[in-house]
Amino acid sequence: MSERFDVLFAGLPEEKAIELLKTNPEDLKNPVEKYTAATRLAACQSDESLDALIEAIGLEQENLFNRITRRKVLEALGRRRDSRALPGLFSALAFDDEPSVINAVDSIAQIGSVLDEQQRKTLLNALEGSDNQKRSVIQAHARLGINEGDREISVLEQDANPLVAGAARAYAAKVHGRIDRLQPLIPQLTDPIAGRRRSAVIDLGDAGERSVLKHLVTSPVSMPLRAKSAFQIVDPEKTGLVPEPFTELITSLLQDNPMNMAIQQEWICESSVSEIEKNLQHRDEGKQYGGALTLLNMPSRQQLDAIDRIHDKFWSDYGANYLLTAVIGLKQVHERSDLVRTALAETLPQYAKSRVAAAWACLSLELNDQMELLQEIQLNAKWLPLKWSCEQVLKQMS
Template sequence: MSTLLTPTEELSNPGLKYLAATRLGACSSAESLDLLLQASANPSEDLYERITRRKAIDALGRRKQPKALPVLLEALKAKDEPVVVNAADAIARIGTPLDREGQDCLIQALEGPDNQKRAVIQAFSRLSMADRNHAIERCRKDANPLVAGAAHAHQIRVEGDLNGLAPLIQQLQDDNPGRRRAAVIDLGDAGRLEALEPLSRCPVSMPLRAKSAFRMASAGDGSIEPKAVDLLEKLLQDDPRKLDLSRLPSTPASEEAIRDGLQHRDEARQYAAAKSLMCLPKDSQLLVIDTLRSSLGSDYGVHYLLASCAGLLQLKERSDLVRDALAETAPQYAKSRVAAAWSCVRLGLKDQQTTLQELSQSSRWEPLRWSCERALTHLA
C-alpha cells in the first residue's frame, strides 16, 4: 500500500507501483480496496500511472466487490483502450448484473477499437444481460471474427439462439492461432455442451480449452454433466494424435525438428511436433525425451508435453519423469501435473495415490483437481 501511494518519480523502480496494485488484488482489507479504487480512478497520462491504473482495475475484478462498480463504470469512458478493456472485464468478473443505467454506460463503450468491442460484448454475455438496442446483434456481421465471435456467443448464451454455434465451431480450425483461441473462449461463454466434442479436438493449449470445457460441462448445481465426463477426460489427456492437425504439415521425424516444433509459439505446431515424437521407434522416443528433458526441461510447454507423452506412450522407463512432474508445486507447472495425473493411470503408478488424493482435495484449479479425482477412480 505504501508503494502504491508513492508518487512515481519518488520510486527508484517505478514499475514497482503497478506490481503493488497487482499484489493488492490478493488482499481482502477495506483499506487496500479503497487504495485500489483511488488508483483505478487516476486519470494521469504518465505511462507508469496508466499501467498502474490498468493493474488496479484488474485487481478490482479479482476482488469481486460490487463497491467497485461505480469506479469501473466511470473508467469505461477513458481514452486509454486497455483501461476500458480491463474495466469491462472487471465488471464481468464481479458478477453483479448492471442496472439499466450501468448497461447503457457499458454499451456506449462498443464505440471503440475491436479489442474494446470484444470485451464489452463478453461482459454482456457473462452477466447474461440482454441486447436491448440490438447493438450486439449488429456485431455478428463484423469483419473481425473476434468481434463477431463474441457476438455469436452472446446470441447463444443470452438469447438461446444456437445458430451462432456453427461459425464458432468452424473457427476452431482457423489457420490463425489467435482466432482459434478466441473461438475456444467464445464457446466457453456460450456454454453449450454440443460444442464440447469439436472443442476437445482443437489444437490450442489444454488449459484454455479446459477452462471453456468445464463451463460447458457444468450442471446447474455445479457438478459435471454425466454425458460430458468422457469428453472431458479425452480433452485433459490431450493426445496429439487425436487433435485436428490435418491443416498443418507434418513435423519431420528428427530431433532438431521436434525440438523446434515443441518451442513454437503456435500450440498446433507444438502438438504436431509431439505427434512426430510419438511416431518414432521406442528407442528413439526415449533418447529424444531424455535429450529434451536435459536441455529444455524448464520450458513449461516442453515439460508438459514430455510428461504427457511418457504416459500416452506407456514408457514405464520414464516413470520418474511423471513422478517428478506430479511433484512440481510451482504454478507454471500446473498443467504438467494434469498430464502427470493421467500418466499415472497409464503407467499404473499406484505409489502416487497419496499425492493424487491430496491434490484432488486441495488444488484450487478445477482441471487439476478433477483430473486427480478421475485418476484415483481409474487406478482403483
C-alpha cells in the first residue's frame, strides 16, 4: 500500500535524496529530511540509490534520526526488490532494535529470492524475539514457501497470542497444506477486538486458501486490507484477472455494503447525526461500519440531511469520505451524485478507496458522464482493487 503515497515525495530529486541520506542529521536544518529521503529512494531504480540505501544500513544509532532512518532504509530495500540488498538485510537481523529487525524480515520476504541454507537458518533464529517479531518471521516463512522451520513454527499454533498463532496456522496451510489449521481464524474475523480481526484477515491472505474468501467479504475490517488478502488469494500473480467463480465475491467485497457484514449490535449507533459522526471517526472499523449502517437505514429525508451535515464537517476525513461515498451509491441518493463525481476525480492517494466506492456508485446512479474518467482510471491505476472496480463498472455500463 505504501507505493500509493510515492506521489507525496516525488518532488524530491533522487540526487538530492541520496545527498540527504548521506548527511549527518546534526548538520541538517530539518533532520526529518534524512528519513524522508530514504522513503523517496524506495521508488527509485538506479544502482547509485540502491547502494546508498544499502550503505545506510550501517548508520550509527546514537542519533534518533539515524535510528528512524535505518528503519525506513530497511523498509525501502524491500520495495526495491533487489537481491543485492539481502546481505545487508540479513545483517540487520542481529540488531537490537526490534522495528529494524521486523522491517528487515519483511523486506527479505518482499524480495522473494530463494534463500540458501545459512540464510534460512539465520531467518529461523530470528524467531527468538518479541511476539511482533515472531509473527513477522513466520509470515516470511509462509510468503517465501520455506519448508524448513515446520517443527519450530508448528508449536506456535497454540500460542496464547492470536497474532502469533494465526501466522503459524497460515504457514501450516500455505506451505504444508494443512488447511484444517485455518478453522480457528474464521471466528476471529468477527472478534470484538479490531486488531485480532485485522490479523486474521492478513493471515488468511497469506494462507492463500480460496474457500475462506466468503468469510473475508463479511468481516468488519477496512476494505483495502480485506481486498489485499482477497486478491492475494484469487490473483497471487497480480495479473489483475479474477477467476469467474470468484467475481461475485470480489464484487461484493469491493461494494462493501454494511448491510451484508457481520456487525455486532453494540457497534450500531443511534439514529442521530452526532452519534453517526462519532462512529464514522472511530478507530475500530466495526464502529465505522455500524455508523454507516445506521445512515443507510435512515428515512430518505433524514438521511439526506445527515449526509449534508457530515459532508460539511468531515468530507476531508478520508474514512468518513469513503463511507459517505459508499452510502450515496448503495442507497442511490441521486440528489448527491455530485459528491460521487468529486470523489472519483480525487487523486490524492489517501482517497483511493473513496474512488472505488465512487466507481461502483457511478454504476448504481447511472452516471454515464463519468465513463471517460473511469476508462482513464482503469488504464492508469496501479492499485488492483481500484483498477478492477473501474473495469467491472465499465463493462456493466457499456
